[in-house]
Amino acid sequence: MIAEVDKDTCIGCGACPEFCPEVFKMEDDGLAVAYTNPVPSDVESSAKDAADGCPVDAIHVE
Numbered sequence: 001m002i003a004e005v006d007k008d009t010c011i012g013c014g015a016c017p018e019f020c021p022e023v024f025k026m027e028d029d030g031l032a033v034a035y036t037n038p039v040p041s042d043v044e045s046s047a048k049d050a051a052d053g054c055p056v057d058a059i060h061v062e
Helices: 015-019 041-053
Strands: 003-005 024-026 032-034 059-061
Touching (some): 015 024
Antiparallel strands (some): 024 032
């Protein structure tokens, strides 16, 4: 599974690292990034929760 954050859509709310800090973090620009790819199998569910919890649908996991 690969996780991606669309930085043009991200509003920097910080929800994704709350759901899945193993995959997502906030960068110095205030926007999120998926820093672990591929997503480890033991946190795939959390990564999907982060995508589902994104208020602007900026996260894509496949």
